[in-house]
Amino acid sequence: MIELKNLTKSFLVKGQGERRRKRVMHAVKDVEFQWGTQEFVAIVGESGCGKSTLGRVIAGIMPPSEGDVLLDGNSTLKLNKQQRREWARVVQLIPQDPFAALNPVRKISSLFADPLRYHGIATGSRVKQRTAELLDLVGLEPSNVMNKYPHQLSGGQRQRIVVARALTVNPRYLIADESVSMVDVSLRIGIMDKMKAIARERELGLLFITHDFRVARYIAQNGRIAVMYLGRIVEIGPTEEVLQNPQHPYTQALISAVPVLEGREQRVTLIEPRNYELTSEVSHEGCAFEPRCPFATESCRTKSPDLLEVSKSHGVACHYATPRRMVERENNAMV
């Protein structure tokens, strides 16, 4: 079990224009969240909402600024170097760009041999055998790819190799950061199926970071969805519940924005945001979504909403979530 306690990650960024003093930017702000093995969770949000930073903090790549990450109930704040490395092994992060995730000057076999040898997972001739097993697991023909350089492979093949390499250290949790967004649409499902199957078989926790609600639903149909906006979780709940009954105006806007297959699906218009661009700077004390929210009132400007349960295990951070109804919904598949 991984628990995030009041997790905040902030960076010092250079101010723009007149005020050139450095200021603190909260990439992740006060996030509370639990995630167990065998649980599939999708984190949805636009680029810049802090979802990738959250993934990195959970994976132990970055230390949190405030708060704590508990691994099986133990704080990770005071780990020594060796323990920190162990934690990083337990939680593996699969990055977005399969082109950048593989060292261009090394052959695939060497990329796998490194972690296997270093951790003593396999030695001698077992290294090659274990590599072949892992490649086979993600649906690649080992003899085809072992002795190639990354640039000799297609994007889909590379993404599978990145997944397989994360499995070399036998992690218990996988965090996939937009792991299919750079892959052709026609190949995405195959890679997601593989990740789901592997996670199910090995009883791993799977956290999938994405901007696409279709992907989120496909990964975490029986799990949970968390929607992030400017570092905060604004809505979280069981996947179908969030999709069928979204409470936060931002969630509603995101769902409305998903392009639909005209003829096969009905257009869903819940709300239109006031701004189409993420305004990354929130100067006031209130709700981060206030500048884009069509329903915002004075209290949204002054008071930041807490994440409260609206129904069992469905939490929303909005002052007006419960009473407001959506504009219109016709959501029946027509195929």
Place this chain on the structure above:
Amino acid sequence: MNKLIRRVVTSLILIFVVATLTFFLIRLMPGSPYEVLYHQLLMKGMSQQQAADQVRSLLNATPNEPVILQYFQWVVQLFHGSLGNSIAQTGVPVTQLIFNALPWTLVTVTMGLFISFFIGIFLGVISASKRNSWVSGLIDNASSIAHAIPAYVTAVALLYLFNVVWHVFPSSGAYGITVYPGVNLPFILSFMYHMVLPVGTYVLTGLGSWELAMKATTITVTNDDFMMAARLRGLRHSTLMSYLGWNSILPLFTGFMLSLGAMFGGSVFIESTYSFPGIGNLFGAAITSRDYPVMEGCFLLTTTTIIVANVVADLMYSKLDPRIVD
């Protein structure tokens, strides 16, 4: 404005640090300038006391004094705008020597810099537009070789050809003996005539780096998406060329620092060969005669010039390139 002040302050600090380092470097090495003069005077038959007094009066410093005390004296002098006195030309203030020499070098180096810059970017554009052809290969290789051949070799070769063999240009000096320095036409013409070979050497040794840099940026910019977009927008050829030109030249401004440094450094070789009375020549002479205060002064001045030019180039660059918001 804020930025300018910050740059100037950091530059002043940098100059001071460099000056301090050279001071200690030279003093801590065996054979400090004071000992050298002291021993020279002893050799001339002075008594120890006489020699020490002489050194004190000439160099405004006491030999065998702790280095740290010498340093404080030196700093006080520096803030009074004094760099001490020359040893070789006994008693002449270093600042005077430098101010006599500086204009010659400043004019020739600046001219060499600009001419090599323009020829370099011109060749770079040609090489980039004829990429992968023999023309481009020839230009690139010729530029790199011209850049790699030491300035003294180029200078000697030019001097031999244009003075010894063809008698076209003079072998030494900055102006003829019959003219008076000042704002008068005979002097200016004579100066320009004497300047041809030194400036030509700066240009030959300097243009290579501009050519290569310009070629690289031009190719990068040509392949940029916005150039493709500009072509498809049906923009006039002249507009396309100005898009390409400005975007390629802008990044080169940051190279002004290195190239100015290299040119001022190269002036030692070039001015020594042509006996051109600038800073390089002064520096070269100071080295031969172990005239430490002059060496120090020339070095400090050269460094300062480069730092100032650097600040100017940076400010210019941030004015020219809107992407630099800082």
Place this chain on the structure above:
Amino acid sequence: MSTVVDVKGLSVTFPTDEGVVRAVNDVSFSVREGESVGIVGESGSGKSTVAFALFDSVPSPGQISEGEVRFENGKNLLDMSEEERRRFYWSRISMVFQAAQNTLNPILRIQRQVEDIADAHNVSKKDAIARASELFETMYLHPKRVLSSYPHELSGGMKQRVSIALALLLNPRLVVLDEPTTALDVISQASVLRILDEVRRNTSVSFLFITHDISVISQVVDRVLVMYAGRVVESGPVRKIVTAPTHPYTRGLVASIPPLVGDLSGTKSVMGQPANLMNLPKGCAFYDRCEIRQPRCALEPPSYLPIDDDSAVACHVATGQDQGVNGP
């Protein structure tokens, strides 16, 4: 309705060390006035190359080896003189690029870039600025602010909208859109798509919309061409392509989009890897990945044949060229 562009038998080849690669192979299609056509295909299918071929600007070392590109005046683009082509570009046919954020000159203000286009096409600068302001307004951009900005001062979504406005500046007949929303966030993408939809409903401009994701364009195009390994494998009205695709590849493409509601069990990937243009099979290029392949498919490539008034497909099985098997 008149035809805006008519492409016939277009082939684009790239010479490589291991032989000549046909990135686009015998592609024919036309776009009518006011019509919006989508080209869908995965990376390497040749869809972007088709877009650049319409401007005779195939990335080097590629070249148009065969075919013709005729615009409404009946003139073949490939026969035009350099100057004629320059004037033709942007005033008659314009483009919105995949990486629109990089298609503006980084060191000039937007206003200057609008003026440069005006100058190149003999339009008065004042008119061009007025027209640009009007377009910016319809795209939820603040005209004054945008005109006086440098590109780096605008966000990705804003730059994309600016470049759409620039594409419409001279009222061209055809706008080619090459993956214009791929780099954008979901909400930004939705707004760009809605703007495009409004433009096509309110003007007679035609769109050629190139994308790898059919779900993105199904709301903004009338007709779709599906490309695979340099060839068009299926074409038809978008509704038909989405609801009743014929070619097994199109079927795979549609099936690989997970629905937002309802059953997910029908969602599946197209198996195998994208076709390798260096090493295409002898018969149908899709043979290796096809779920309904027949022995004949391995031997000869299928012809691209009409199956009814407005659709055509290149598949032995679907067009019944292979006896005894009809597409399920």
Place this chain on the structure above:
Amino acid sequence: MKNIWKIFTRRPSRMVGVVLLLFFIVLAIFGPIMYPHPAVPNPNQIYAPPSWAHFLGTDYAGRDIWEQIVQGAQNVLYVAFLGALFTIIIGTVVGLAAGYLGPVVDNILMRITDMFLTIPSIALTIILAVTIGLSNNIVMAGILSFASWGGLARAIRSMVLSIKSRSFIEVSLGLGIPRWRVLFRDVLPNLMPYIVVHLMLALTSTVYGEVGLFFLGVVPFNAANWGVMLNYATGGSGAMYSTQSLMFLISPILAIVLLQTGIVLTSDAVNAIVDPRLREAK
């Protein structure tokens, strides 16, 4: 191998470069065996023209010029190569440390690097040479590299920063592989092409500096060196102004020009061989 051959045949100049460089390397290695002792003056043979006995003629003291060129090659190449190697090592270590060890180290090292980049390197080299007073070749190589590693350090640092931002480093660290191992297994191999190319560039500038110090006469003439020859040719011997002594003037000039040409053209070939763009097209 086939590709390397292709790179050479595409531009014959590259072949010329390698041949020139190899020629001087052979001279440097076998020169001391051919001519183990300093050239002997011969008052009867002052400024003799080229002949079978004196391949390039003789100098103002009647010494064989070819013999001096050959002996100079060893000194020039040895010191220049050593200096270039030092430059590469200092630049790489400083650049790696600045880019890889975090912002504090980065800030300190880059301030120092900036200072070295600002100081005119030739002037600093000369001052160092004068004050230290040269004792041997290794010290000379050290002086030559001392002022010239800044550019490489800066370039390496910015490359390390850009490599660090690519996710394969993060992935390797995430797999629990220690930082130093990641540095050598993942970061350094990506820099090797650039380091190799820069070695060639550094070689041209150390040749420049080394010969220049002798030419200026600021260091004791304790070795046979082309700079010493050039110094005598342009200075005391008056060879500049006599048609008789042309060979004495031209020989060191030609040696320097040909060596630098060889290095430059070879580095063009090396550049093409290690260029990642060409490798990816394979």
